[in-house]
Amino acid sequence: EVEVKTRYIGHEVKCFDEVDSTNNVAKRMAEDGAPEGTVVIARTQSRGRGRRGKPWISPQGGIWMSIILRPEVHPSTAPLLTLVTGVAVARTLKEECGLDVGIKWPNDILIGDKKVCGILTEAHARFNTLEYVVVGVGIDTNVDISHFPEDLREGATSIKNELQRDIKSSELISRFLKNFEDVYDSFKEGKMDEILREWRRMSKTIGRRVEIRKQLGEVVRGEAIGINSEGALILELDDGTLRKVISGECIHL
Ligand code: BTN
Structure with missing residues (x-):
């Protein structure tokens, strides 16, 4: 049908x-x-x-x-x-x-x-x-x-x-x-x-403060500022450094 x-x-x-x-x-x-x-x-x-x-x-x-x-x-x-x-x-x-x-x-x-x-x-x-x-x-x-x-x-x-x-x-x-x-x-x-x-x-993620729960219990928090050409999320952490996250569960804070 x-x-x-x-x-x-x-x-x-x-x-x-x-x-x-x-x-x-x-x-x-x-x-x-x-x-x-x-x-x-x-x-x-x-x-x-x-x-x-x-x-x-x-x-x-x-x-x-x-x-x-x-x-x-x-x-x-x-x-x-x-x-x-x-x-x-x-x-x-x-x-x-x-x-x-x-x-x-x-x-x-x-x-x-x-x-x-x-x-x-x-x-x-x-x-x-x-x-x-x-x-x-x-x-x-x-x-x-x-x-x-x-x-x-x-x-x-x-x-x-x-x-x-x-x-x-x-x-x-x-x-x-x-x-x-x-x-x-x-x-x-x-x-x-x-x-x-x-x-x-x-995207409703970019521009927001997020928490990423990675495997093995690691948690990363920061502001989502973009995604790169691999589809990885780019976070700006509280100390101003950038961090690339390839996978994980994303929670909008
Ligand atoms: C997720 O958000 O965790 C992914 C859910 C994916 C569900 C779909 S329903 C059709 C297909 N068959 C499955 O068993 N899972 C996907």
Whole structure:
């Protein structure tokens, strides 16, 4: 039921009632040789995965999907695909819902200051060559956040909660795939600086005081002043020194 307006993204769409995780299904399909642009969508996920091994609640009404990509780029640039995807989701939600959409580094799409979408990028490299990347996108569209467990409800919202009505998921998916293809094409053409400019414009992190929780419990606090061409966040610490952070959980203070 998803109308395809793209050249190659979503020309193969596999829809399921329930899967463990669309990222897992997409990975298996990629291993079996599925072409670039193959999209996996499920109505519900029994074991949806978030970043850092956190579970991702995926009830009926949300958009749970994964895209298989095979870009011919160095594996070290795969994390940029999270920013590429973030720009495409933010553009789509802005155009379709007219909401105060923004991006929290590195990969959360916010409405106001609440999270409405998460992105999970998983790359598979072999002999230092990128074989495929699975980009997973979870958007809380027609779901009611008040039914979520309390700890996950905090800081989260859905399009339904914001607009007080349901939206047409198939329409949103089809617009997203078009936007995704446009931004992803720019990425492959080496125009990452253009994408980063759009990312910065939509960023709700830059200019704010943030706390980054890194692996092993390290915490860095400072003002987010920019992102560099690798997609790393640049912080100005309290003593005025600059610090580059490649990954971690970002909290807006
Ligand atoms: C995060 O913000 O922690 C990332 C959440 C990613 C959720 C999506 S839903 C579709 C795809 N399948 C998964 O199991 N996870 C991603």
